[in-house]
Amino acid sequence: MAVQDILRGFSISTAIAGLCAAAPSFAQAEGETDPAASGLGVIVVTAQRVEENLQDVPVAVTAFSAQQLQNSRATSLRDIASMTPSFTATEVNPGEPNFAIRGIGTEGINSNAGGDASVVMFVDGVYIGRGGGSNLELYDLERVEVLRGPQGTLFGKNVVGGAISLVSRRPDLGDNFVGGTITYGNFDRLELLGRFNYAVSDSFAISGALNRVERDGYTFNETTGNDVDDEGSMGGRLSLRWRPSSVVDVVLTGDFTDQDQRGQPRDNVCDATLAGGVHCVGVNPDPRIVNAVDDGFLRREVGGVTLNVTVDAPFGELTSITAYRKANYSHRDAFFSNPINPPAQIESINENREQSEQLSQELRLAFNMFDDRLNGVVGLYILNEDIRRNEILEQTFPVAVVTGIGSFPQDVDSESYAIFGQVNFEVTDRLTLTAGARMTWESKNAHLQGVLVAGPGLPPPLSAPYDITASQNWNAFTPRAAIEYHISDEVMVYASAARGFKSGGFQGTAGTGASAAIAYDPEYAWNYEVGVKSRLFNDRLQINLAGFHTDYTDLQVSQLVPLCCVVIGNAADATIDGFEAEFIAVLAPGFRLNGGYSWLDAEFSSFATGATADHTGNRLPRAPRHQFNLAAEYEVPVSDAIDLYGRVGWSYRSSVFFEASNTPLEVQEGHSLYDARLAIRSSDGGWELAVWGQNLSNELVRNHIVAFAPFGQQLNTYQPPRTYGATLSFEF
Known part of the structure; x- marks a missing residue:
């Protein structure tokens, strides 16, 4: 990491601190307009499936309130990742995010209908299994929580790396309002958000939100003359809340997302001195200009209904969450293209179409006994998923032998059942012991096909068409134990051990029927963690620390087969050591500093014989060794009715690899964002009127890299360039 990067980031807060040197006396003279201005306030999270103070939870979790999301202009999980230690958010395919927490997150898993992610999103407690069904826009939320490390005991399968929890705003039985937000920015970005709450009576209320986002593309396609990598989406949410008695609370929520935009063809970066420079002919060196014969597209239709019923019974609080979700996702992009005497082009196009449905039911009982010295949660969970996906790979080359179109239809039905529980016993007023476990039973039934549509084959060739069925069952026991000790009312220390489980699956783009029929195994992780959570100096300084060691076995690793597809296999074991720190400091009324840091030493401890290559000792993909974030905020009243607010932020992420092979072509160098x-x-x-800017230094950051070493070639997608705009918000 360059010293100047650190100095530039910290200079932001130093400059503001200098400007605000007189702030304490000014604020004292004017008086404090907000009780929270002189303290940190209480952050409530549901990291253990019950509402608790963040500082009392023996779990590494970062939480963002609705106000924090607005102040930082966090509109996507990529923004959340820039403010969260050990968290990265990227995409292989547009609209199908790949998350990694503490270095764990299988890339390319979305290509398989029979595969699952290592970091999972939950919306109002509902598991979102597929990337194409994820909520990508953050609007009208109560908070966002990022839980780091295996959360298998209370959250279930596929949270072996961690979990992301989005909590939407619930209808308020005692408030009526209408609000809106209008944003305009460069690239003709237009955001429109409307939201309301209406309390029909003291027992029934309705709330809703409608969100629209449009902008022009960040990239220009010279071949078609169109902007690509644009954005066009609309989403909405409507919630009904009924409280027929003081002990029953019912919330019914429906949501939808529609997205229709051009694709994101990859930028071709190559070495003209290799292989005669054939892959470089006619390629524009500008990374924001591509030469693709096809603009591609991204289309998503996502929706769902959730019924949440809570009953305060004499024996505890009973919660039922019933959810149905459906997603239609399709995407087409020029994976690789460049003009060779147009219209004859080297073209590699990836297209996929997926329809998924899921039905889930969770029942939980939270209880307290023996004068609250024993408390906990027990429950059961059922999930049924039906996923139909067709992965289409097109290769069009001047050389006929490597020209072909392959289609890989996949239909996978999954069922998962689990029972779980966790109890906390207060040995003394300061010492608490925790024990929990989850037992999961899972089955997957797959119908997989490989179809040669045209041409002599794909390299490596689809040796013969296949049409097979396969099934597999797994079960997993994922326990957790923890001890927490409150040194004082302000400082808590904890230690924990937890096991995580990620489901096995089937190859979606196998080269033969035999390999398609063989399932890859689940992966498991044991995480050992110690931490400190503290509130100091009369609630003006919060410091949370965590150190951890994680052992992964049967790690599912994705590897790109050149000019073909992504394959998944249990290629490796991995060891991860790390440290995380977060702080919030109130330096004066209205003036805050907050930040975080993570250090990761994540490497493959073994790489099984029979894999594509032996990468023992290599760093895990998307596992930056260093990650910083720092922000300074200042709010000051300028009159009895008007406040002025300012925020500047800096984040730094050291170099990351995108593949297990760790070649120089696969690395995104360390970079800072402002x-x-x-x-x-x-x-x-x-009301509020704000101006804002993101990526102010216009850093070129790779969102994903596919490398072909024989040609010295990178196929890149990029994160957004410098953006800026103005936002007007109102509520009455």
Whole structure:
């Protein structure tokens, strides 16, 4: 990491600190307009499936309130990742995010209908199994929580790396309002958000939100003359809340997302001195200009209904969450293309179409006994998923032998059942012991096909068409134990051991029927963690620390087969050691610093014989050794009715590899990102006008890299360039 990068980042907060040197006396003279201005307030999370103070939870979790999301202009999980230790958010295919926490997150898993992610999103407690069915826009939320490390006991399968929990705003039985947000920015970015809450009576309320986002593309396709990598989406949510008695609370929520936009053809970066430079002919060196014969597309239709019923019974709080979700996702992009005497082009196009449905039911009982010295949660969980996906790979080359179109239809039905529980026993007022476990039973039934549509084959060739059925059952026991000790009312230390489990699956793009019929195994992780959570100096300084060691076995690793597809296999074991730190400091009324740091030593401890290559000792993909974030915020009243708010932020991520092979072509170098926001707002929260900018230094950051060493070639997609704009918000 370059010293100047650190100095540039920290200079932001230093400069503001200098400007605000007189802030304490000024604020004292004017008086404090907000009780929270002189303290940190309480952050409530549900990291253990019950509402608790963040500082009392023996889990490494970062939480963002609705106000924090607005102040930082966090509109995507990529923004959340820049402010969260050990968390990265990228995409292989547009609209199918790949998350990694503490270095764990299988890349390319979305290509398999029979595969699962290592980091899972939950929306209002509902498991979102597929990347194409994820909620990509953050709007009208109560909070976002990022839980780091295996969460298998309470959250179930596929949270071996961690979990992301989005909690939407619930209808308020005592409030009526209508609000909206209008944003305009460069690239003709237009965001429109409308939201409301209406309390029909003291027992029934309705709330909703409608969100629209449009912008022009960040990239220009010279071949078609169109902007690509644009954005066009609309989403909405409607919730009904009924409280027929003081002990029953019913919330019914429906949501939808529609997305229709051009694709994201990859930028071709290659070495003209290799292989006669055939892959470089006619390629524009500008990374924001591509030469693709096809603009591609991204289309998503996602929706669902969730029924949440809570009953305060004499023996505890009973919660039922019933959810149905459906997603239609399709995507087409020029994976590799360049003009060779147009219209004859080297073209490699990836297209996929997926329809998924899931039905889930969770029942939980949270209880307290023996004067609250014993408390916990027990429950059962059922999930049924039906996923139909067709992965289409097109290769069009001047050389006929490597020209072909392969289609890989996949139909996978999954069923998962689990029972779980966790108890906490207060040995003394300061010492608490925790024990929990989950037992999961899972089955997958797959119908997989390989079809040669045209041409003599794909390299490596689809040796023969196949049409096979296969099934596999797994079960997993995922326990957790923890001890927490409150040294004082302000400081808590904890230690924990937890096991995580990620389901096995089937190859979606296998080269033969025999390999398609063989399932890859689940992966498991044991995580050992110690941590400190503290509130100091009269609630003006919060410091949370965590150190961990994680042993992964049968790690599912994705590997790119050149000019073909992504294959998944249990190629490796891995060892991860790490340290995380987060802090919030109130330096003066209205003036805050907050930040975080993570250090990761994540490497393959073994790489099984028979894999594509032996990568023992290599770093895990998307596991930056160092990750920093720092932000300074200052809010000051300028009159009795108006406040001025400003925020500047800096984040740094050291180099990461995108593949297990760790070649120089597969690395994104360390980089810093800067953002800023300045707002004038009414003291009562009725309106706000803000100007903002993100990636202010216009850093070129690779979102994903596919490398072909024989040609010295990278096929890249990129994160957004410098963006800026203005936002008007109101509520009445």
